[in-house]
Amino acid sequence: MLVIVLGTAAGAVGYGRRAAGTASVSEWAVGGRRLGTLIFWFMNAGEVYTTFAVLGISGYAWALGAPAYLAFCSVSLSYALGYWLMPKIWRAGRAHGLITQADFFTARFGAPWLGVVAGLVGIAALVVYVQIQLVSLSLIVQLALGGTLSATAAVVVAALVMLAFVYLAGLRSAAFAAAVKDVLMVVVVVLLSATVAAKVGAASLSDVFRLAERAHPGIGRLPGLDPASPTGPVWLMTSALNVALGNWVFPHLFQVSYAARSGRAIRRNAVWQPLYSLAYFFVILLGFAALTAGTAPGGGNPNAALLQFVTDRYPAWTVxxxxxxxFLLALAPGSVLLLTCGSLFARNVVAPLRKGLDDRRALLLSKVSMIGFAAIAVWLTLGRSESLVTILLYAYSAIGMLAPAVFLAFLWRRTTAIGVLAGIVAGFTALLAPFAKDFWAAHLPDWEPGLLAMAVNLVVVVVVSLVTPRPGERAVAVGLALGADDVAAGGPPEVVAGRA
Incomplete structure (x- = not known):
């Protein structure tokens, strides 16, 4: 394991430093807007296929069974929306020199203060998302060191490794590491799937499902192993839709979209990357196999089910x-999450309050602030035992509060900054207020609360926008990917080199 991690880290750092050339926020945060189809493929997949895809989904299959099918639905829906949305984000970013998601909110709605609000919401959602990577990294650190580290120490070590990696070169290093770990992920999934039947006494892959169903009736049907669980068909549909609508709204995926060389590269990825979701079939299979084999991870932790199964049944080199x-599945995306937090904080929270913050100081502040965000993620992680899927749904519920504004920014010229702010407040109230939680639990117990809060948010944005002054044409032009010259000329959207 050490050879894999150190070799990839060294290659990533060297690649990032050679590519960077000069230390600028644009180069560090959006890769100089030069990621071609192949590198963009791995960068994009690196943000979708993390340790959640392997440890989280296999653990959910081990613990609950059929609810793990959420992975299939959410990925397919996400890319259907991404094919439409991501090129629009890319065009707006290139036409107006945007670097962060909050830059988009500031420019599209003509309100710097809304950029600050969007930046804070984005940071909150990303810090929750970092938990997934820290939980996974800490489990692997404990495995690598033979359990000699406590859970607390392992989480701290995981955070330090993640910070060290992202400090060295930024987005391009993460793209290189993402390419390596994606190849390794395919190798691992194929290797384990080809041998798992023999490890659990099954005659074939399909026989693994048969044995799991015989030992645990209902495992392959919703709601899964627990008949009283709310994870039925309605939960599956609403959760998948919530993930799909929120996926491309995450600030780090905004930056990944900005980083593409062309809109064509984005669309090609959106067409082909759903094929990656086929790997979830084998990941779920491994979770079922672990359950069939009687795997018992320490403390009943579902996130450690696959690691424990491999440790129990496979030779040391496979482990x-x-x-x-x-390790790489967590390191690459986790680094980008922290990088995005730093970019948002320096550029969209501090810079509007401190005029004259130059590029060099903004870059330094961005890097230093990541330590604080990593510390918050560590604090949130300690003493918690939720599954990675549960943590993921928390993160999507939070970022979903920006989703109505992003989609309406491209669909409805009338959307206003005050409407967006009112929607965010109403949405978080519907998501977090005790009276709202009680209401949803009593009347819509099977629905994903994040989607319900997003619907409340949307209605409020529309209503308030109708009664507040419409934004100016220059702001609306951002949603249409019009440059300043286009606005003055009243012509069609003409984007600079690399146009889709």
């Missing part, structure tokens, strides 16, 4: 390969 791959 090292799986652990090393899992």
């Amino acid at each position: 090292g390969l799986v652990a090393g791959t899992g």
